[in-house]
Amino acid sequence: MSFHQQFRAVPPTELVVEPEWLAAFTTAAWRRFEEECAAGIATAIEKDFAAHALLYTGGVEVPDDPADVRTLPVFGGEAVFRADGQPPFLVLAPDAVARAAAYLAGVDFDALWAVAGGEIRVLGGSAAEEKAHRLYGHRDLAEFYGRSAAAGHAVVKAFRF
Numbered sequence: 001m002s003f004h005q006q007f008r009a010v011p012p013t014e015l016v017v018e019p020e021w022l023a024a025f026t027t028a029a030w031r032r033f034e035e036e037c038a039a040g041i042a043t044a045i046e047k048d049f050a051a052h053a054l055l056y057t058g059g060v061e062v063p064d065d066p067a068d069v070r071t072l073p074v075f076g077g078e079a080v081f082r083a084d085g086q087p088p089f090l091v092l093a094p095d096a097v098a099r100a101a102a103y104l105a106g107v108d109f110d111a112l113w114a115v116a117g118g119e120i121r122v123l124g125g126s127a128a129e130e131k132a133h134r135l136y137g138h139r140d141l142a143e144f145y146g147r148s149a150a151a152g153h154a155v156v157k158a159f160r161f
Helices: 019-031 033-038 049-056 094-106 109-119 127-151
Strands: 004-010 042-046 078-080 089-092 154-160
Touching: 004 019, 004 127, 019 033, 019 089, 019 154, 033 042, 042 127, 049 109, 049 127, 089 094, 094 127, 094 154, 109 127, 127 154
Parallel strands: none
Antiparallel strands: 004 042, 004 154, 078 089, 089 154
């Protein structure tokens, strides 16, 4: 079974923070995922988004706290609950996107890995393979958030199961 955390940048003037609109928007964006990734307005983490969150929070689960920048990249944002019982959408306003981008651009991956790497073993491969996979995901998120912040965009997150 495949599951993803979808990230989609959106101009704040186009954003409607209502579950029905977000469902339609993210579904349409998912259908165009390849093109939107190429355009730099979308990305996703496959299966192991919780492990990425642990990397940023030092290997411990931290409640979503808007004041804690470490929570913003993966699980941060305003939760918009769905009537169908699926996980909520998460919406980061442009100011939070900028804070997440600054955090990801300035954080030392090796320092994060030194603290949390021992807690993250999802792939079943070697520690070196796991670290390389996390580094790739970290760079991808940092670039996505950097582009989104530079454009003044909000970010919508959806979970696809």
